Amino acid sequence: MTSLExxxxxVAIVGLGLIGGSVALGIRERWPGVRIVGVDRAxxxxxxxxxxxxxxxxxxxxxxxxxxxxxAPVRQNVALLAELATRRLRQETVVTDVGGTKxxxxxxxxxxxxxxxxxxxxxxxGAERGGFSFAHPKLFDGRPWILTPDADTSLRALAAVExxxxxxxxxxxxxSAAEHDRLMAFVSHLxxxxxxxxxxxxxxxxxxxxxxxxxxxxVDTTRLASSPADVWVDICGSNAxxxxxxxxxxxxxxxxxxxxxxxxxxxAETFVDAAHWRNELMKGRD
Amino acid sequence: MTSLExxxxxVAIVGLGLIGGSVALGIRERWPGVRIVGVDRAxxxxxxxxxxxxxxxxxxxxxxxxxxxxxAPVRQNVALLAELATRRLRQETVVTDVGGTKxxxxxxxxxxxxxxxxxxxxxxxGAERGGFSFAHPKLFDGRPWILTPDADTSLRALAAVExxxxxxxxxxxxxSAAEHDRLMAFVSHLxxxxxxxxxxxxxxxxxxxxxxxxxxxxVDTTRLASSPADVWVDICGSNAxxxxxxxxxxxxxxxxxxxxxxxxxxxAETFVDAAHWRNELMKGRD
Numbered sequence: 371m372t373s374l375e376x377x378x379x380x381v382a383i384v385g386l387g388l389i390g391g392s393v394a395l396g397i398r399e400r401w402p403g404v405r406i407v408g409v410d411r412a413x414x415x416x417x418x419x420x421x422x423x424x425x426x427x428x429x430x431x432x433x434x435x436x437x438x439x440x441x442a443p444v445r446q447n448v449a450l451l452a453e454l455a456t457r458r459l460r461q462e463t464v465v466t467d468v469g470g471t472k473x474x475x476x477x478x479x480x481x482x483x484x485x486x487x488x489x490x491x492x493x494x495x496g497a498e499r500g501g502f503s504f505a506h507p508k509l510f511d512g513r514p515w516i517l518t519p520d521a522d523t524s525l526r527a528l529a530a531v532e533x534x535x536x537x538x539x540x541x542x543x544x545x546s547a548a549e550h551d552r553l554m555a556f557v558s559h560l561x562x563x564x565x566x567x568x569x570x571x572x573x574x575x576x577x578x579x580x581x582x583x584x585x586x587x588x589v590d591t592t593r594l595a596s597s598p599a600d601v602w603v604d605i606c607g608s609n610a611x612x613x614x615x616x617x618x619x620x621x622x623x624x625x626x627x628x629x630x631x632x633x634x635x636x637x638a639e640t641f642v643d644a645a646h647w648r649n650e651l652m653k654g655r656d
Numbered sequence: 657m658t659s660l661e662x663x664x665x666x667v668a669i670v671g672l673g674l675i676g677g678s679v680a681l682g683i684r685e686r687w688p689g690v691r692i693v694g695v696d697r698a699x700x701x702x703x704x705x706x707x708x709x710x711x712x713x714x715x716x717x718x719x720x721x722x723x724x725x726x727x728a729p730v731r732q733n734v735a736l737l738a739e740l741a742t743r744r745l746r747q748e749t750v751v752t753d754v755g756g757t758k759x760x761x762x763x764x765x766x767x768x769x770x771x772x773x774x775x776x777x778x779x780x781x782g783a784e785r786g787g788f789s790f791a792h793p794k795l796f797d798g799r800p801w802i803l804t805p806d807a808d809t810s811l812r813a814l815a816a817v818e819x820x821x822x823x824x825x826x827x828x829x830x831x832s833a834a835e836h837d838r839l840m841a842f843v844s845h846l847x848x849x850x851x852x853x854x855x856x857x858x859x860x861x862x863x864x865x866x867x868x869x870x871x872x873x874x875v876d877t878t879r880l881a882s883s884p885a886d887v888w889v890d891i892c893g894s895n896a897x898x899x900x901x902x903x904x905x906x907x908x909x910x911x912x913x914x915x916x917x918x919x920x921x922x923x924a925e926t927f928v929d930a931a932h933w934r935n936e937l938m939k940g941r942d
Contacts, residue, residue: 494871514869543869556861557870561877564854566930567909568847573933575842575905581937583800583829584843585780588937591847593876595934599927606922614917619861621910623853628903636892641885644852647859648881651867651874 376401377533378436378464384409384429384450386418387598389468389493390441391505394421396538399507407432417502429453437464437530443604444469448478455482464527466491466534470554470601471608472518472547483522489531490518490547492554493540500598508539515540518547555612560620562594562602563613569595662687663819664722664750670695670715670736672704673884675754675779676727677791680707682824685793693718703788715739723750723816729890730755734764741768750813752777752820756840756887757894758804758833769808775817776804776833778840779826786884794825801826804833841898846906848880848888849899855881 381397383390386408397404398421408415408422409432415425426432429450438454440447447467454465465488467475472490479488493515515535519528528544535542545553569592573581581588606613630636667683669676672694683690684707694701694708695718701711712718715736724740726733733753740751751774753761758776765774779801801821805814814830821828831839855878859867867874892899916922 494869513871516869553862553866553869556858557866557874560858561854561874563910563913564850565873565877566927567906567913568850569930569933569937570926571902571905571909572842572846573930573936575902576839578936578939580839580843581933582940583780583802583839584937585799587851587880588843588847589941590876590879591851592930592934592937594873595927595930597927597931599924599931602927603922603924606917607920610917610920610922614914616857616861617910617914617917619857620853621907621914623857624849624903624907624910627849627853628900628907631892631896631900631903634893634896636889636896638885638889640856641852641881641883641888644855644859644878644881645883645885647855647867648878650859650864651855651870651878653864654868655875 376404377530377537378404380405380407380433380435381437381439382407382409382432382435383422383439383441384432385441385446386410386414386422386502386505387441388500388502388504388509389495390439391418391421391502392495392507392509393439393441393468393538394418395505395507396510400537407435414502430457434460435463437466437534440465440467440469440475443601444471444474444608445604448475451475451478451482451486451488455485459486461487463487464489464530466531468493470558470605472550474608476518476520476547480520480522487524487527489523489527491531491535492516492518492550493535493538495540499596500601510535511539513540515542516550517542517544518550519544520547551609552612552615555609555616556619559605559609559613560616562597563606563617564620565592565594566597568592662690663816663823664690666691666693666721667723667725668693668695668718668721669708669725669727670718671727671732672696672700672708672788672791673727674786674788674790674795675781676725677704677707677788678781678793678795679725679727679754679824680704681791681793682796683820686823693721700788716743720746721749723752723820726751726753726755726761729887730757730760730894731890734761734894737761737764737768737772737774741771745772747773749773750775750816752817754779756844756891758836760894762804762806762833766806766808773810773813775809775813777817777821778802778804778836779821779824781826785882786887796821797825799826801828802836803828803830804836805830806833837895838898838901841895841902845891845895845899846902848883849892849903850906851878851880852883854878
């Protein structure tokens with residue numbers, strides 16, 4: 371890789387959790403000269419002190435960065451965007467986010483336009499543990515980073531956020547916010563709800579002594595059940611229609627299995643189809 | 657650990673897949689002097705040639721072992737047990753199995769009694785890939801090995817199978833076949849059906865291009881979807897009532913989530929409860 375010039379000289383990162391923290395660490399490693407302002411609670415700022423140049427507790431104190439990265443839970447990002455729009459940032463300042471849903475914030479940015487230059491983003495590099503202590507500069511390495519520009523997005527703003535994504539090792543790809551939200555409902559939000567529901571049912575029905583006899587299958591299938599609640603309450607609120615559709619698909623699939631079981635007819639096809647899609651999922655991964 | 661005398665001098669293992677193959681490898685490592693007869697198709701026997709002393713393609717050719725381990729899919733094990741019962745094995749020969757359901761085979765053994773000395777067993781050490789090539793002598797290390805004796809089981813037979821489990825590093829524990837099947841419906845069979853259903857829905861709804869944008873969450877949650885179909889068709893057939901009950905619990909939990917979404921009210925409790933049970937599940941694990 372040729373050495374990339376940093377696409378910005380100063381950045382404000384709002385929310386130094388797993389994703390925001392990893393963005394900060396990645397920028398620090400890739401472009402040591404970029405000035406990083408972190409916005410979070412005092413305890414988190416103390417934890418991130420070696421990574422950021424300056425920590426503030428309110429978005430009103432970020433000064434005049436070239437780039438603002440909103441990395442709070444998704445509905446907070448929407449509120450923060452509205453607050454930024456009233457702040458009269460410089461015309462050149464690009465605002466992006468890293469949230470798991472895109473329609474809400476893209477719509478909020480459209481309403482704030484032209485007071486704000488925004489490109490929605492979503493790096494696919496999550497893990498089940500939130501918080502700065504799990505952040506890692508390589509979290510996005512080789513992973514997709516979805517950008518959701520619309521017709522009003524400037525090429526300059528899009529190029530800046532693409533350069534951020536590439537600089538952190540990710541592969542930027544673009545689609546509409548609606549397409550993003552429908553896709554993520556199936557491949558990200560539905561797995562989360564499924565893991566949480568399964569963990570709840572297995573735990574409540576067998577109690578702790580039963581769980582001690584569970585094998586690796588339950589352990590893997592429910593890994594996401596440790597995910598931070600606040601992040602997921604927000605995502606559910608912000609993508610309810612698409613997640614609802616995905617849930618309907620899963621419920622009807624499980625009801626078909628239920629009917630098959632009752633007739634004594636669970637057929638190999640169920641498992642063969644699933645194994646086929648699992649193969650597709652694993653193509654090109656470790 | 658003090659060196660254990662082998663609880664048997666010769667063993668026949670019927671089915672050299674992941675579990676049967678791992679039993680063979682474990683016995684070979686723990687008690688090198690024990691004679692192992694493997695029963696499987698010729699291609700599998702060729703693959704296992706270094707591990708077993710003799711390979712045969714039919715259970716009628718196993719000779720007079722001290723111990724028979726049935727390690728085929730569960731409904732085949734039931735048929736094999738019936739076949740063994742007609743064979744007039746020596747009174748001292750103990751028969752056990754390693755299948756994921758227990759009521760069917762325990763009932764078959766009860767009907768075959770007193771022609772057969774049987775103790776049902778289920779080592780919890782599965783993985784998503786079947787076949788001898790994934791077998792490993794340490795597969796059961798530190799894991800539970802559930803035994804399901806009933807009122808007619810002899811102490812001698814129970815002690816022999818417990819010694820096998822301990823010799824392979826597992827922790828034997830006993831419960832009734834009914835208790836086993838209900839518990840496994842929730843902590844093993846339900847996760848399998850859920851992973852397969854989720855993988856099917858995510859794959860069919862987004863296609864391969866969508867799956868390329870999935871993160872680690874979907875990858876982990878659907879790992880079980882690669883499991884061998886024949887094993888699971890058998891388990892579903894053999895534990896349909898208990899799996900059906902577990903599926904009912906999951907479906908109703910998902911429908912509650914669906915209703916919460918529609919009202920715009922997915923609450924943190926859903927995720928907090930699941931995280932609590934996930935913590936319970938992970939206690940004492942790596």
